[in-house]
Amino acid sequence: MTKTTNARKLTISKAMAEALGEAMDSDERVFLMGEDIGKLGGAFGNTAGLYDRFGAKRVRDTPISETGFIGAAVGAAACGMRPVVELMFVDFFGVCMDAIYNLAAKNAYFSGGAQPVPMVLMSAIGGGYGDAGQHSQTLYGTFAHLPGMKVVAPSNAYDAKGLMHAAIKDDNPVIYLFHKALHGLAWLGTTPGSITHTPAEPYEVPLGKAAVLREGSDVTIVGLSWPVHLALAAAEDLAGQGVSAEVIDLRSLVPLDKECVLNSVRKTGRLVVVDDDYQSFGVTGEIIAIAANEAFGSLKAAPQRVAHPDIPVPFARPMEQFALPNKDKIVASVHATL
Amino acid sequence: MEPDASQQLAMYKKMVTSRQYEDAIQGAYFEGKLPNFNMANGPIPGEMHLSSGQEPCAAGVCAHLTNDDYVSATHRAHHIAIAKGVDLERMTAEIFGRVSGLSGGRGGHMHLFDTNVNFMSSGIVGEGIAPAVGAALSFQMRGLPHVAVAFIGEGAANQGAFHESLNLAGLWKVPFVCIIEDNSYGISVDKKRSTAVPRNDVRAAGYNMPGIYIENNDPLSIYAAAGEAIDRARKGGGPSLIEIETFRLTGHFTGDPETYRPEGEKESITKRDALPLMRERMIKNDVAAVADIEAAEQSASETVARAIAFARAAPEPAPEEALNMVFV
Numbered sequence A: 001m002t003k004t005t006n007a008r009k010l011t012i013s014k015a016m017a018e019a020l021g022e023a024m025d026s027d028e029r030v031f032l033m034g035e036d037i038g039k040l041g042g043a044f045g046n047t048a049g050l051y052d053r054f055g056a057k058r059v060r061d062t063p064i065s066e067t068g069f070i071g072a073a074v075g076a077a078a079c080g081m082r083p084v085v086e087l088m089f090v091d092f093f094g095v096c097m098d099a100i101y102n103l104a105a106k107n108a109y110f111s112g113g114a115q116p117v118p119m120v121l122m123s124a125i126g127g128g129y130g131d132a133g134q135h136s137q138t139l140y141g142t143f144a145h146l147p148g149m150k151v152v153a154p155s156n157a158y159d160a161k162g163l164m165h166a167a168i169k170d171d172n173p174v175i176y177l178f179h180k181a182l183h184g185l186a187w188l189g190t191t192p193g194s195i196t197h198t199p200a201e202p203y204e205v206p207l208g209k210a211a212v213l214r215e216g217s218d219v220t221i222v223g224l225s226w227p228v229h230l231a232l233a234a235a236e237d238l239a240g241q242g243v244s245a246e247v248i249d250l251r252s253l254v255p256l257d258k259e260c261v262l263n264s265v266r267k268t269g270r271l272v273v274v275d276d277d278y279q280s281f282g283v284t285g286e287i288i289a290i291a292a293n294e295a296f297g298s299l300k301a302a303p304q305r306v307a308h309p310d311i312p313v314p315f316a317r318p319m320e321q322f323a324l325p326n327k328d329k330i331v332a333s334v335h336a337t338l
Numbered sequence B: 001m002e003p004d005a006s007q008q009l010a011m012y013k014k015m016v017t018s019r020q021y022e023d024a025i026q027g028a029y030f031e032g033k034l035p036n037f038n039m040a041n042g043p044i045p046g047e048m049h050l051s052s053g054q055e056p057c058a059a060g061v062c063a064h065l066t067n068d069d070y071v072s073a074t075h076r077a078h079h080i081a082i083a084k085g086v087d088l089e090r091m092t093a094e095i096f097g098r099v100s101g102l103s104g105g106r107g108g109h110m111h112l113f114d115t116n117v118n119f120m121s122s123g124i125v126g127e128g129i130a131p132a133v134g135a136a137l138s139f140q141m142r143g144l145p146h147v148a149v150a151f152i153g154e155g156a157a158n159q160g161a162f163h164e165s166l167n168l169a170g171l172w173k174v175p176f177v178c179i180i181e182d183n184s185y186g187i188s189v190d191k192k193r194s195t196a197v198p199r200n201d202v203r204a205a206g207y208n209m210p211g212i213y214i215e216n217n218d219p220l221s222i223y224a225a226a227g228e229a230i231d232r233a234r235k236g237g238g239p240s241l242i243e244i245e246t247f248r249l250t251g252h253f254t255g256d257p258e259t260y261r262p263e264g265e266k267e268s269i270t271k272r273d274a275l276p277l278m279r280e281r282m283i284k285n286d287v288a289a290v291a292d293i294e295a296a297e298q299s300a301s302e303t304v305a306r307a308i309a310f311a312r313a314a315p316e317p318a319p320e321e322a323l324n325m326v327f328v
């Protein structure tokens, strides 16, 4: 690898588009469907340039018919294709959930493994910019709760590209959730830490492998996607206060890298889970339950969590900011474990 | 059904109010967001979908509605809200995310509810159709003479909800009218590339209801067709589908560079802007004196200025207010 390649930094959006292009180059079966993904290159730029490269046959603008085209992806996947579909905002899952959780997620099981569903559904998650309650949710806990789908949510461009390749290669349906606050689009603002070195050649980041982003000895902070950056900022603050925090990026919820979390909790004895999803019955509760079950003896304090209160995402800025996870809430939660 | 002179002037006034409102909102929306357009900033964060150009659809239909009649609207709802008589000051405060807003700032521009005039809007394409059918069902079951109207874009006619809801309406003969504002785009995708038929009025046949298509964004034809359909529904004659050719004179969202439009399209649809055309026609046909028209325009701009001032003066909600109203 040359030095210039090493220095190459991409946004998550560009990394996703690059992975899609490489996958389409190397595998004829890969094709794309979604709203405004053609000439426009996607509402979030994930398919930029691909229409010009691969044409309207493989980069298919769809009508606003999510039940139709996502259900069609399941059928295409059953019959020799490897579709990647875009659901513009994850909040729109309501109109097409049957195709997702009753077809894509269950056909392998119902067919005794004879009919796998190798498809990827990519969708935008997250708020913080005043887009209100039908355009700001994350909902990954919901997808992870329902059996049969893999669920990934990258926190940076390197992972975004590698996870996309792994998702497309996987013979199971993969829900690929990219966070708007990390996406590298000027009109939404971008967390700088999401723009990372990204090799120009294809590579995979395996599904189900968490990353320890910062080592520490006093407390384990677990998250994925955007909250990981909040956790890193909190860890920095905590370091100044003499608290050594370990930060884990789960990268995927299904499969879940339990061992990575448990090893860390066994070392630190303290756990804070950060989520950008509704608190109850979700990711934070699941991770804490795993720690309670399997590392109970190591826990020195009750695990804490930072997540959305159980309310729809409010529009007005003071209310939305109140509901969102942030660095200070994480620091306070860590202190509650000390 | 021809609108008389005073009805025409009233429609024009709604349309002008709506246009001036969108211009004012656009100005406020860009505050704090430039030069590097960032949606999160400024007094109105988030997405903004303006209705400039589509005013005739709202004014022509809502001219036949009372406060009791139910309307569901889309993400592009301001013109419909104004024509339906939504409290403009509280609506504006909502768009600014203030406590005096329709929902105290919880919903924002895409979620406008004014129960005093039976109005709602929402952000998921096609979502409002079934609730309007349900409102019509309620009117029918309770023996009330009200109607329910769902406004949607032509893009929404490809949602499953459209077809399921129209079938229900046709089956149960409820007092329901579906208005499709065909601005020929769903974001960047033009109708030819999204819809298997050139016009959605033909789809009405599948649901056993009359379907008509109105060309040219013409307020008077819209008034006439909507009047007939609403009248029929009110008298128990069942639902209708009306598709209107209209023009979106701005981007899909405010800040949209509109790169998907063919060259010259913006100029040609701007030439077909219904507002100046209606103004000219009213003068030419002696429907209204210039002084009356100017008075209507003046009053519209005062109404808009008052609404914006009201919103700006209203306080922001306390953060913890977010926790209230999930349940009643």
Ligand SMILES: Cc1ncc(C[n+]2csc(CCOP(=O)(O)OP(=O)(O)O)c2C)c(N)n1
Pocket: A035, A064, A066, A088, A092, A095, B075, B076, B123, B124, B125, B126, B152, B153, B154, B155, B156, B157, B183, B185, B186, B187, B252
């Ligand atoms: C179910 C769903 N899918 C996609 C979107 C994203 N979206 C918002 S508006 C829009 C285009 C709608 O087109 P149309 O119905 O013609 O209304 P217009 O914007 O032209 O007024 C799309 C695709 C959405 N809000 N809901």
Ligand SMILES: [Mg+2]
Pocket: B153, B154, B155, B181, B182, B183, B184, B185, B186, B187
């Ligand atoms: Mg449209």
